[in-house]
Amino acid sequence: MLAPSVYLKGLEMLEKNMSSVLKSVSKPGRYVGGEYNSVKKNKDEVKCRFAFCFPDTYEIGMSNLGVRILYDVLNREKDIWCERVYAPWTDMREKMQEYSIPLTAQESGDAMKAFDMLAFSLQYEMCYTTALGMLRLAGLKLYASEREECDPVVIAGGPCVYNPEPFAEFFDLINVGEGEEVLVEICRLYIEMKENGSYTKSAFLRRASQIEGVYIPSLYEVEYNADGTIKEYKPKYPDTPKKIRKRIIEDMDKAPYPEKLVMPYIETVHDRIVLEVYRGCIRGCRFCQAGMVYRPIREKSPEVLCKQARCLFDNTGYDEISLISLSISDYSELPRLTDSLLEWTDEKRVSLSLPSLRIDSFSEELMQKVSSVRTGGITFAPEAGTQRLRDVINKNVTEEDLLRSVNIAYRGGKSNIKLYFMNGLPTETLEDIEGIAELAKRVVGQYFRMPKEERPKGVGVTVSVSCFVPKPHTPFQWEAQDSYEMLMNKQEHLKNAITDRRIRYTYHDAKVSVIEALLARGDRRLAPVLELLTNEGVTLEAWDENFDYDKWVSALDRAGVDMSFYTTRGFGLDEVLPWDIIDIGVTKAYLRRERDKAYEGKTTPSCAEQCSGCGANKLGGKNKWCR
Amino acid sequence: MVQVTPEKLFIRIKFRKTGRLQYISHLDLVRTMNKIVVRSGLPLWYTEGFNPKPKMVFAAPLSIGTESHFEFMDLRLTERVDTDLALERLNANMTDELVCTEAYYPESPFTALRWLKYEMELVTSGASEELAGKCNEALASEKMEILKKTKSGETVVDIKPLVHSATARFEDGKIKISAILSADPSSFLNPEYVVKLLRERCNVLSSSDLTSEHYSILRTEGYFFDMTLFR
Numbered sequence: 001m002l003a004p005s006v007y008l009k010g011l012e013m014l015e016k017n018m019s020s021v022l023k024s025v026s027k028p029g030r031y032v033g034g035e036y037n038s039v040k041k042n043k044d045e046v047k048c049r050f051a052f053c054f055p056d057t058y059e060i061g062m063s064n065l066g067v068r069i070l071y072d073v074l075n076r077e078k079d080i081w082c083e084r085v086y087a088p089w090t091d092m093r094e095k096m097q098e099y100s101i102p103l104t105a106q107e108s109g110d111a112m113k114a115f116d117m118l119a120f121s122l123q124y125e126m127c128y129t130t131a132l133g134m135l136r137l138a139g140l141k142l143y144a145s146e147r148e149e150c151d152p153v154v155i156a157g158g159p160c161v162y163n164p165e166p167f168a169e170f171f172d173l174i175n176v177g178e179g180e181e182v183l184v185e186i187c188r189l190y191i192e193m194k195e196n197g198s199y200t201k202s203a204f205l206r207r208a209s210q211i212e213g214v215y216i217p218s219l220y221e222v223e224y225n226a227d228g229t230i231k232e233y234k235p236k237y238p239d240t241p242k243k244i245r246k247r248i249i250e251d252m253d254k255a256p257y258p259e260k261l262v263m264p265y266i267e268t269v270h271d272r273i274v275l276e277v278y279r280g281c282i283r284g285c286r287f288c289q290a291g292m293v294y295r296p297i298r299e300k301s302p303e304v305l306c307k308q309a310r311c312l313f314d315n316t317g318y319d320e321i322s323l324i325s326l327s328i329s330d331y332s333e334l335p336r337l338t339d340s341l342l343e344w345t346d347e348k349r350v351s352l353s354l355p356s357l358r359i360d361s362f363s364e365e366l367m368q369k370v371s372s373v374r375t376g377g378i379t380f381a382p383e384a385g386t387q388r389l390r391d392v393i394n395k396n397v398t399e400e401d402l403l404r405s406v407n408i409a410y411r412g413g414k415s416n417i418k419l420y421f422m423n424g425l426p427t428e429t430l431e432d433i434e435g436i437a438e439l440a441k442r443v444v445g446q447y448f449r450m451p452k453e454e455r456p457k458g459v460g461v462t463v464s465v466s467c468f469v470p471k472p473h474t475p476f477q478w479e480a481q482d483s484y485e486m487l488m489n490k491q492e493h494l495k496n497a498i499t500d501r502r503i504r505y506t507y508h509d510a511k512v513s514v515i516e517a518l519l520a521r522g523d524r525r526l527a528p529v530l531e532l533l534t535n536e537g538v539t540l541e542a543w544d545e546n547f548d549y550d551k552w553v554s555a556l557d558r559a560g561v562d563m564s565f566y567t568t569r570g571f572g573l574d575e576v577l578p579w580d581i582i583d584i585g586v587t588k589a590y591l592r593r594e595r596d597k598a599y600e601g602k603t604t605p606s607c608a609e610q611c612s613g614c615g616a617n618k619l620g621g622k623n624k625w626c627r
Numbered sequence: 628m629v630q631v632t633p634e635k636l637f638i639r640i641k642f643r644k645t646g647r648l649q650y651i652s653h654l655d656l657v658r659t660m661n662k663i664v665v666r667s668g669l670p671l672w673y674t675e676g677f678n679p680k681p682k683m684v685f686a687a688p689l690s691i692g693t694e695s696h697f698e699f700m701d702l703r704l705t706e707r708v709d710t711d712l713a714l715e716r717l718n719a720n721m722t723d724e725l726v727c728t729e730a731y732y733p734e735s736p737f738t739a740l741r742w743l744k745y746e747m748e749l750v751t752s753g754a755s756e757e758l759a760g761k762c763n764e765a766l767a768s769e770k771m772e773i774l775k776k777t778k779s780g781e782t783v784v785d786i787k788p789l790v791h792s793a794t795a796r797f798e799d800g801k802i803k804i805s806a807i808l809s810a811d812p813s814s815f816l817n818p819e820y821v822v823k824l825l826r827e828r829c830n831v832l833s834s835s836d837l838t839s840e841h842y843s844i845l846r847t848e849g850y851f852f853d854m855t856l857f858r
Contacts, residue, residue, distance in 0.1 A: 316666070
């Protein structure tokens with residue numbers, strides 16, 4: 001164990017004794033901070049020191065929109081100072097362990113232990129061990145119950161908290177839903193209790209449990225049935241909420257949005273202006289968790305977006321603006337938005353990009369407006385190979401839609417088409433798998449049907465297939481995942497079915513998807529597994545080179561946890577699900593109806609066409625389509 | 628859009644890259660400068676083609692781990708601006724570890740930069756007058772051969788012709804080196820090789836504990852062929 005004094009050396013240490021260490025690791029720019037637009041405050045004027053801890057590398061973390069938004073929101077408060085902490089790459093982590101160097105924040109260079117609150121943004125299942133590894137580097141105990149009174153309050157947020165149970169016992173507080181308002185409320189309560197002398201960690205957590213969107217795992221006891229399923233969640237006190245309803249921002253036009261961005265010196269994955277156009281999704285694809293948990297749909301107006309974009313350009317100098325949302329072409333004001341942006345972006349040499357295009361609303365006009373010239377490729381996501389299966393998952397696109405879009409893309413000079421699919425979907429047969437190969441063949445065929453002089457050079461189609469992971473709060477939440485062998489067989493089958501050399505097939509080892517399903521559907525009994533892996537130094541598993549399936553199998557075995565209970569077992573329709581403690585607005589009855597329709601092969605229209613009564617409208621908000 | 632300019636108009640920016648910025652690579656510095664000049668609102672000339680960028684040219688790129696008070700960037704403009712105004716606009720968009728110190732319209736090309744001066748400080752065990760003397764011997768020897776890693780493996784290179792002068796002294800408990808090294812693009816000498824030479828010959832910085840010994844390198848000045856100060 002490190003002596004406490006070691007943790008507080010901060011920036012001074014970085015500048016003096018760290019130089020040889022920094023010269024010995026890859027990309028030292030990750031660790032030095034000092035970025036333009038990063039926020040510095042006077043420690044003496046600050047009453048709550050807050051650190052966003054991103055459980056992945058600097059390059060990934062700096063690109064995260066949620067952190068960018070919340071960093072700005074918290075730093076608007078005069079007496080709160082929000083800083084950033086990222087996970088060190090493995091070479092740096094080894095050096096930190098060897099020389100007892102603590103993990104520090106980018107702004108102050110202070111060690112994590114010096115903070116009042118540490119908030120982890122959990123974006124994907126494979127970051128859980130990284131988050132725990134960061135707690136270790138901070139010199140903190142993993143379990144909330146084992147940490148000291150003076151240790152920081154450790155918070156989790158982000159999309160993974162829609163099933164917080166596998167990691168619940170490591171956190172003092174979990175923020176469910178959108179954090180803009182609730183995080184400030186949490187800090188305000190903390191400051192109030194510190195100032196009037198009523199603060200103890202347990203008293204604070206009790207009071208915080210009364211804030212909507214706050215889940216305090218230690219206030220619940222979980223009981224299990226003899227068959228291993230959950231019997232019930234027992235709140236410890238009468239005023240402890242039975243379910244935690246997620247928080248939403250009601251009016252997106254009035255929601256704070258950063259006017260400045262911290263400018264990384266080193267290249268990050270999405271090194272550009274990101275404009276969040278709306279929250280939610282009208283589509284209701286049955287496998288998609290984001291499409292359910294971000295409901296109801298709340299749009300921003302083009303006027304507000306344009307103002308935000310211009311302000312961000314002036315303060316950053318970026319040459320690209322990415323318009324993002326779950327399905328950008330469903331934005332009701334897209335033409336007006338792109339037209340008003342183009343009024344100044346061309347002159348300033350700023351290009352627009354749209355990362356998610358649906359094939360049923362892709363048009364020539366749209367393609368010309370976005371940064372079509374920068375890359376020769378375009379991506380579409382039919383998700384499944386046959387119409388039957390696309391109806392089961394409620395993707396609501398047809399082969400005609402795809403071929404029409406592909407034609408537009410070819411005519412627009414795009415010769416590389418990337419197609420996203422999933423395998424292992426409920427009801428899937430080998431015929432559906434073969435359908436992927438046939439669809440790809442037809443996409444190539446479209447190219448050769450064009451007159452020779454109109455074709456762009458060198459057609460190439462990439463078929464990228466990921467494995468289906470049944471996700472909480474979706475109509476498929478009860479489904480069993482295909483076994484590893486089945487998933488591999490299907491991947492092999494597709495490989496053999498693709499014979500055209502112009503089609504490139506890429507897929508991931510299904511082992512990662514199996515662990516993702518385990519963590520996505522797990523409960524509190526997985527905590528000892530995560531602890532074991534953290535003890536063994538497992539970290540940064542979102543990077544293929546660091547993921548080791550055998551270590552998981554071994555840890556599960558030692559912890560006495562049966563993986564198949566969470567992955568290949570279909571959950572009972574009447575079973576208490578680990579994530580039933582979380583209320584996302586969308587009702588279980590709706591998810592059940594959608595599941596039944598999936599098995600009947602019936603589709604559900606989008607929110608724009610007809611309300612399907614999902615229940616998210618009860619959350620309120622200035623939403624676009626809800627009744 | 629084709630821009631017509633009567634001549635290629637460049638403004639020269641002298642800047643410092645110090646402190647934490649020493650860990651930022653040249654490529655990342657270029658990306659950073661790109662955004663700084665855009666934010667500055669100066670009348671930039673953009674490259675043509677599908678991916679227009681402001682035109683910037685840098686002199687003698689620094690390697691990671693070297694600080695500098697003597698960096699130059701030529702920035703192409705579409706019209707002449709007041710040099711004080713340019714300096715002010717750029718510095719308003721920079722941090723205290725990346726600062727512009729001068730702006731002027733250049734009269735000499737970067738290829739005229741022949742030598743660069745470096746001040747190095749070695750915090751090493753055994754630092755003494757005696758060790759400084761040993762370092763001076765190494766720096767004055769007839770041949771200064773070091774192993775250089777190249778694409779085709781390691782080769783022995785004599786860096787002596789690339790060293791204009793180099794001396795060591797013992798000061799403040801450290802070994803301090805002043806060296807003037809070749810800046811010529813075809814025979815540029817990275818100051819790290821001087822440290823490497825001393826490591827191999829004089830047993831400096833030999834501890835396996837990375838936190839007990841360290842060194843810093845600061846580029847301070849540069850010269851024309853006749854040893855007058857480059858500008």
